[in-house]
Amino acid sequence: MLSKSQARAFFLGGTVVTFLIFIGLTIYSFQPKNDQTNHGQIDAKVVRGKEIWEANNCMGCHTILGEGAYYAPELTKVIERRGEGYVKAVLQSPIPWGPRGRKMVKYEMNNEDTEAVIAYLKWIGNIDLNGFERVVSPLAKDKE
Amino acid sequence: MKYKSQKVAYWFFGLCMLLFALQIVYGFIMGFARIGWDGLHNVIPFNTARAVHTNLLVVWLLTGFMGAAYYIIPEEAQRELVSVKLAYVQLISLALVGVAAIVGYHFNHWEGRKFLEIPRELDYLVVVNVLLFLGLILATLFKGKRKTTTALVLTMGLVFAALLYLPGMIWFDSQVMDSFFRWWVVHLWVEGVWELIMGGILSYLLIKLTGVDREVIEKWLYVIVGLTFLSGLLGTGHHYYYIGVNKIWLIVGGIFSALEPLAFLGMALFAVYMYRKGEKSHPNKIALFWTIGASIVSFIGAGLLGFAHTLPQTNIYTHGTLVTAMHGHYAFWGAYAMIVLAIISYALPNVTGRKRYDKTSGHMAFWFSNIGMLGMTVAFGVAGVAQVYMERKMKMEFMEVQNEISIHFVVLLLCATLFTTGILLYILEFIKYGRPTDEALEVKSY
């Protein structure tokens, strides 16, 4: 029968081995040759967009890359789906946006911030998501 | 109760009850918003309600774990806590930081990353607070007469949980890297180190409640936490399938996360087996219900419902839908909420010296809350599956789908009402026990 010290060895051994593999795979994932995100295209505008995204907790209603809240539309492909003009109207709306019944927070963003958010969403929209980009929120072009 | 300083735990548990009640209020705000009753939108928009709901959950669970540690460690180490005064300082500062964060969320002051919304300046205070807590626990443990496996596993879980908070504090320009390392906190907490904490508390409770030999229980504890890390570390990959990193994670994450339920199955078998094997019939049946209940419901909520969407072929459709919310509720409830309620139920009679553990309302609290939460899980699940089908298969618009499924949120709210009744009964029992007293030292505790 298994003894207590064998059980402890199983715990310590398993942990150390899988931990090392985990770190190895993490390093592998972030090697430039494995980049799927167009990392080089992250410019000051995209970064500013991400800051606005976080400072307002947009993720508290929306999902992006499939992460966040399930209350409002998934935004990974929103630029492709709706176009820049629509997104701009949403962010600058003087009343809480909500044509289909559910309300967004009213941001009344200035042009500069709006453009930053759009740059950010454009960058998001071009990431290679291993196939998820075909499933997530229907693409206008898929519908035709 | 054997040591005076164990009384500190009571106040941590009290804070737990308060924060839990508040968490539920914000849950209702979101539930109502989802059926169109969003009258509070201008004051408490959905994202505020959500951040408050999930952060209060995490904070009350951590408060419960801390209370559990202050109760368990002195008894396991066989000495008083090194400083009771500092433990109170830690409790009060924890409450203050928590309140500051929650108030900030109402004024658009946060770091909008799911589960890690606490703004940076408060993060530093959290770190200081947790260091103080760990200092007290570690000093007590090392000065103590014995170092049991139960105490070590519990402490290890707490120390790792603190360390893993750090990757969540790094800024990344890339949303993908941000998300990647966010999971080092969120996933490695709930499917890693928190399981050590749960295992430690479970093992302590089983030793006390069943009277089975410590050596036997602790041996199996090692096996369970071994399985946890063996599957859970690489299992992190199930969050990396579709966020923009290498496909290798589809294989690694798929295989290892599919093994994760084993640790929870182990926990359930462990508890049921020890209960059967035990000769002692402990009079605190309520604590026994919560203990065995936690081990079984965690297997269903985390193990089975987690498995249901963990394979890449399924997750490509369910990723980021209400299916995730279904699993999130039942897993958190079964594994962590119930184990905290179990240790509270066990400790209360011992720190107050009053033996109210045969009261019907205690049993009603258990059944109402469990049936209510099961119903909520089903409501979320039905809504989630319908959403996946309409939105991701039939390619309907998000908002159109939401309007179709809003009826399930009426069901959700009804079940949530039953759940809340159970929790209110639990809190009422907590209040009726009264304050902790030194006289409890003389009352025989089992």
Ligand code: HEM
């Ligand atoms: C007690 C343990 C667990 C808890 C408390 C828990 C809780 C959660 C929560 C809250 C989320 C949403 C996280 C977010 O989006 O930020 C989540 C996601 C997920 N969980 Fe768990 N979980 C547990 C165990 C498991 C296990 C054992 C499995 C697999 C067998 C699993 C599989 C998943 C998957 C695949 C997702 C991602 C869903 C998606 O793509 O949207 N979980 N879990």
Ligand code: HEM
């Ligand atoms: C009793 C009343 C409750 C109600 C009405 C409720 C409702 C909700 C709602 C509507 C959401 C947001 C889902 C979305 O983004 O659209 C949510 C999120 C969440 N709630 Fe609750 N909840 C309640 C209690 C609880 C309890 C007791 C727990 C823990 C044991 C819990 C854990 C969570 C978690 C972990 C999330 C995040 C889920 C995810 O992101 O996948 N809730 N809740």
Ligand SMILES: [Fe+2]
């Ligand atoms: Fe996970």
